Amino acid sequence: MNTSRIPLSFIFLAITLLGIVETTHAAPISTSFTIFDAENTPVKDAVIQLISKNPTPPSTTRKNELSQKDKQFTPFVLPIQRGTSIVFPNYDDIQHHVYSFSGIKKFELKLSKDSKANPITFEKPGIVPVGCNIHDWMLAYIYVVDTPYFSTTNSNGSATLSLPSDGEYLIKIWHPRLPDENVNYTKEGITKIVAKDGTTKVIALNLTISTGSDADEDIDEFEDY
Amino acid sequence: MISRHHFCVIVSLMLTYSPSAFSDAKISGIVQLSAIGADSEESFIDGGTGRLLYNDDGIHLSQMFFVFSGDITDTLSTQIVGNHTQTPESRTGLTQAFLRYKPIPTSNYHWEAKAGSFYPALSFENVDIGWTSPFAYTNSAINTWIGEEIRINGLELSLSRKGNRRNNIPHSFSALLGVYKGNDPAGTVLAWRGFALHDKQTQLNENLPFANYPSIQTPPLEQQNDYVDVFREEDDRYGFYVGGHWNYKRKSKLRYYYYDNQADPLRVSSGQYAWHTKFHSVSWLYRPIKNWRFISQYLTGTTLMGPNAVYLGYESYYVLASYKQKKHRLTTRIDRFGTFNKNDILPEDDNRSQGTALTLTWRYAIDKSWQIGAEWTKIESTQNSREQFGKDKALNQEQFMLILQLRY
Structure with missing residues (x-):
């Protein structure tokens, strides 16, 4: 009977089509975001995280570094995926005494x-403010997130994220100057986005992230008594 | 007294032995030569009535000190500042030596303790190593006096609440309390000489000279020497100070201190009275934009010696503007200062004075180690005690300096 041939070719066709559809859906994509505050100023150091229903496991090859140079931490905001670790290299000629008293992770180095300090692993998600007990003004934020898809915005307020595929993701935005990490400060109350390759989404916040003048946050070259 | 040779030996011994006893031990310091076009008025340091340190032209070793800092534990550190001076004569000693305990914060409140010999953090002027100023070479009238006659030999506790960007709190606050012994003769030099302008810091066991005024050669003030042994203890009473710091980001910083040595003004020994000295000091630092800073300080107080024998009020302020462009720093400062009698019983011992000073400074950092600079200072003042020597009470002085500084 012919009936046996029809399903066979159908199966082949289906496999081929599925293959095409599958590669379309699973192709890694790159999508960008630009964040502005309520005064239409680009927001630097904001962390964008996208949460997928099918996240990939933590990347162990990613190097997370919170360095000390010229008596400043770099970067100011360091997002990392839960379960990964950070190294703290000191590139200054002087000593630093890095600490955190956060409930998320307490440490001192x-x-x-x-x-060469041993890397520190962060198991709990949340915000970890980091200071230096010798240079009181030094400040950085480690933001432990529960997704492999995240990035920080640059001085133009832009960040690009690599994702395993397009589709719908939950979105969360955090910045050290936003008062509550659990509140949505986007103007339109955005909680989800549909990610597409090569696109840029502009997001406006309903708060002003004042950056102030140069002297506000720069290092005073003179220390104290 | 220790010679310059001994100074070098001390520094090399510390360099040799320090790493084994301390972690992160470090020695830094400044050696500074000044070519001085001096005012001819004889300096107080040589027994004259001039407000400046030098009265002869020439090249002077104007600064030579080391700062030793080392960690004893992770939270306990020490700092020792040793200083060699050639005014009035070659001499080496310590200007500061203290321990600092700074535990790792466990909340947004931080506390800290300091014990030993140190300066209270009154101003924003003397913020370079060894309590020198990175702005003008010559200190303001206020901080010249602090360097001469104020030092804490005791304990300071401070509690701070740090601001943070997370909670949008740009304000930081600190409260400080200091308790100390010694410093009983503080105020002596203001009574007769008045305020001065220089960068000499009195060593912990050094006597600071001034003119042998006729009023201290005759009763009832004949027990007073023509120098002050400023850090001695006369009456076994504790002195104290309280302070408050308020920082708005790193842009604006305000400090207030109240100092009271609680000295018993009737005590006198070895030619040194206890002077009951108390003052208020308010300092403000403002950095509107990156290259500019403005610093101002106002100090007002009284000092009392003997049974109302000398009861002196004093007041001074300065306004300083400093501009930095790459390796250049330009600073200008205006000082106003005055002393006045407060109804003491010896009107013939007239302690009144007043004055204005202008200082212009240029500094050029050739590299991390070498710096050159130039400074001009002009003082217009009166000092009534000069009439005791048959001099005019008007005292106008001018000084020009070219400076070569080595930092190590």
């Missing part, structure tokens, strides 16, 4: 020049 006395770091001499070029000292």
Whole structure:
């Protein structure tokens, strides 16, 4: 009977089509965001995280580094995926005493020049403000997120994220100057986005992230008594 | 007294032995030569009545000090500042030596303790190493006096609430309390000489000279020497100070201190009275934009010696503007200062004075180690005690300096 041939070719066709559809859906994509505040100023150091129903496991090859140079932490905001670790290299000629008293992760590291401190692993999601007990003004934020898809915005307020595929993702935006990490500060109350390759989504916040003048946050070259 | 040779030996010994005893031990310092076009008025340091440190032209070793800092534990550190001076004569000693305990914060409140010999953090002027100023080479009238006659030999506790960007709190606050012994003769030099302008810091066991005024050669003030042994203890009473700091980001910083040495003004020994000295000091630092900073300080107080024998009020302020462009720094400062009698019983011992000073400074950092600079200072003042020597009470002085500084 012919009946046996029809399903066979149909199956082949279906496999081929599925294959095409599958590659279309699973192709890694790159999508961008630009964040402005209520005064239409680009927001730097904002963390954008996208949450997928099918996240991939933590990347172990990603190097997370919170360095100390010229008595400043770099970067100011460091997002990392839960379960990954950070190294704290000291590129200054002087000593730093890096600490956190956050409930998410408490630690202290006395770091001499070029000292190799063991990496610290962050198991709980949340915000970890980091200070230096020698240089009180030094401040950085580690933001432990529960997704592999995240990035921080640059001085133009832009960030590009690589995703395993297009589709719908939950979106969360955080910045050190936003008062509550659990509140949605986007103007339109955006909670979801549909990610497409090569697109840029502009998001406006309903708060002003004042950056102030140069002297507000720069380092005073003179220390104290 | 220790010679310059001994100074070098001390520094090399510390360099040799420090790394084993301390982690992160560090020695830094400044050696500074000044070519001075001096005012001819004889300096107080040589027994004259001039407000400046030098009265002869020439090249002077104007600064030579080391700062030793080392960590004893992760949270306990020490700082020792050793200083060599050639005014009035070659001499080496310590200007500061203290321990600092700074535990790792466990909340947004931080506390800290300091013990030993140190300066209270009154101003924003003397913020370079060894309590020198990175702005003008010559200190303001206020901080010249602080360097001469104020030092804490005791304990300071401070509690701070740090601001943070997370909670949009740009304000930081600190409250400080200091308790100390010694510093009983503080105020002496203001009574007769008045305010001065220089960068000499009195070593912890050094006597600071001034003119041998006729009024201290005769009763009832004949027990007073023509120098002040400023850090001695006369009456076994504790002095104290309280302070408050308020920082708005790193843009605007305000400090208030109240100092009271609680000295018993009737005590006198070895030619040194206890002077009951108290003052208020308010300092403000403002950095509107990156290259500019404005610093101002106002100090007002009284000092009392003997049974109302000398009861002196004093007041001074300065306004300083400093501009930095790459390796150049330009600073200008205006000082106003005055002392006045407060109804003491010896009107013939006239302690009144007043004055204005203008200082212009240029500094050029050749590299991390070498710096050159130039400074001009002009003082217009009166000092009534000069009439005791048959001099005019008007005292106008001018000084020009070319400076070569080595930092190590």
